Amino acid sequence: MPYIPHTDTDRREMLATIGVETIDELFREIPENLRVAPGTLDLPPALDEPRLLAHLWEISKKNVNLADVTCFLGAGIYDRYIPASVGAVISRGEFLTAYTPYQPEASQGYLQAIYEFQTMTAELYGMDLANASMYDGATSMAEAAIMSTGIKKRHKVAVSQAVHPHYRQVLDTYCWSMGIEVVVLPAVDAGVTNDYSLAADSACVIVQYPNFFGSIEDLATARAEADAKGAMFIVVADPVACALLKPPGEFGADIVVGEGQPMGVAMGLGGPMVGLFACKKEFIRQIPGRIVGRTKEAHGDKPGYVMTLRTREQDIRREKATSNICTNEALMALASTVYMIALGKNGMRKVATSSVQNTQYAIQQLTTAGAKLRFSTRVFDEFVLELPKDPVAVRDALLRKGILAGLPLGGYYTGMENCLLVAVTELRTRNEIDGFASALKAVLA
């Protein structure tokens, strides 16, 4: 076995040094009735490397992948260009095969990169600071909500109906297990959150920016409503949109979370992703997850980086920790770091601007082709269409023409059975949008 380098001589010499005759003797503390003989488990046979690759290649070909279709599907995960440099950096063994930087002197490379990640995440969101990342956008939001219940000492959270339905489902699960009530603020009529009355006594108010329908929420009103209820204000924000939009921090958000996938992370059927988590500095001691800080040598002047505020964490604080989180998503955070640097100020703005432009063009073309806009809200790169035919059937028909048209919303919202959620990123061309419009027209005819 190539991954196990032992020769027969190695094994013999090692057993002699240990003072036993066989490897089996080393397992003598396991009761005999609990042991299984090597090679007897119900498993498929081993494959050599070329056969292994061929086998996985065969399986992968059964999927319809986005290299084969034109993607207008978003809903929280976006088909954005990933610069070649991202893969080159994150596949370096020094990064890929390291672990949590418990030994900072030998981990300065990663620690500095995460410090840069924290800086740029906080910058995009307009916040004081960010942590070293979370599992994904959904769990980041759930952790933020739970953090607010600890700070406000309240057992209820309020979340907009226009927050990603899967995020709300994760929130429900987390809150159920902690005995926290979740109320949903209506948004389905206007496409934006417009009634905060249920949020009374909540620890937080959560809205998404742009929201699940693509609409740009009025954060100033949301902030005022949260204040009126004595609640913290949490925003789930798309970091790419924040390259153009006034960032949530400038509206006074207390915590901003989001999915970092649009910044350099492969879609990969939704995993691994990278959760973003930023907040005001007054809350730094309550935040979950790792934080990297800059310091200097104990007996010298050179600057260096360490994991800091470690006393919040589970390995030190155990049941009193701010969260049970142990890992962050360092590798994906590194991918996003490379992305944010590669695009930089100008590139991020260009990507966001192109997305807006393409989206406006798509709205024009698709509404001419027989669809209607559901809401009259401002949108960034995503919008809801009303179709005169069943959106599931329309989507399936378009998929046969090589177009992944979007997400039918009937499964998520009652009253939206005729709706399709469409996203248009910077990658879509005029030609592709025209193709989508004419195919839609044909399907609707």
Added chain:
Amino acid sequence: MSKAYEFRTKRMPEPRLIFDQSNHGRIGCNVPVSDTPEVDLGAVLGELRQELHLPEVGELEMLRHFTNLSHINYGIETGFYPLGSCTMKYNPKINEKTAGLPGFASLHPMQPVETIPGALEILVGVQEMLIAITGFDEITLQPLAGAHGEMTCLMLIKAYFEAMGENEQRHTVLVPDSAHGTNPASAARCGYDVKPIPTNAEGNTDLEALAAALDGSVAALMLTNPSTLGLFEPNIEKICEMVHAVGAQVFCDGANMNAMVGTTRPGDHGFDCMHLNLHKTFSTPHGGGGPGCGAIGLKSHLEPYLPVPVIRRSEAKILADYERPLSIGRVSAFYGQFLMEVRAYTYLRAYGKEKMADISRHAVLNANYVRARLKEVLPPAHDRPCMHECILTAEKYKKENGVRALDISKRLIDYGFHPPTNYFPLIVPECLMIEPTETETKETLDEFCDAMIEICREAVETPDLLHDAPSSQIVGRLDETAAVKNLDVRWWPPQAER
């Protein structure tokens, strides 16, 4: 000493923050140009942001930045990484290649499920192989990390007792004093009170203390087997019986599964559920602290409460089942860490039926070899064969020479090795927790042991060498107290200094 490593790190240029390398007008990526009509952004979007302080650097400068940073970062591919409890084994390159296939990497999680039969085949394949290896009835791959898996297991237990009408009464979770910190933290996260259970002098669970703690208020015992002391719990069947006798559940922390793969199955031990760390046992890369990947296994009585979606075979097809009225709901947004599952699948198929047990057999062989070679200078905490890791104590150097386990670890860095885990488990004084894994050669282990023996000699003869270590890296020991006192967790643009 690994001269090459020392050379590389010492000759490194001083790293600068990327923000200090920024120059107005540069860009590091050939960004796609839009060919649709221009729009008035303010008219479309409303209020726009004014400033955006992101770096402006060229592509080559950026790559040099990260290449230089990589040179001051230690990974498994740099050298031996015996970080106990973390299973830092080789991450095969073929796994990276298969996970990068477009038919896996370019899948949208919300594309129609009918268009991803291959992805479901991978998920079910991993589930079925893990069922065979662990002896559980069901596996779900929804949790995103080990701690997330622990939490999901406790949620299943909570839902189970809720269905039985016993949730109010069962509010306590028992956790041995040797457990990982994630165990009590996960229990607290699920609203449980945590009660510690002591470990006895032999390193086993104290059965008398356990018996005394067991009553109708207990929901679960969270047990790590093999324990964090690197020892197999010989009374495991009895312990599970005792817990079941009061109607409670037993959770297995699977951090140490590498000791058991192909040799013994936790499902046979009496556990009701367990979490696995695919990034430890099944070789998905640790990535500098994540992504983790946390499958869980469970017995059939917990099956109704599984998080959705449940990926399962139904006749000739594989389904993503959401029609689960008793489900705890979603614990993650989509299908779990899918590309990590592709890597784990690749790894499992490379070993297969014939070779799977080689993993645990060589992991245990390597750990016992290190233990045997070091026992004169660093005595094991317990006089028993260890499993996949050995727990040694440096107590005598602390008493006699003022040298702590941390000093030994820092000195190891100068010898070109990543240190073991220190000060865990908490119950062993001046603890060094060494997990070599099965993928290391005898030569590497010998070099490591020679270095450890030399360092122990230095501890007696020249203890300041250890106190001052490491001296081979880009920085010396860092001031962690100052990091907390003068918090600096981000760069600020010059005009915005706060």
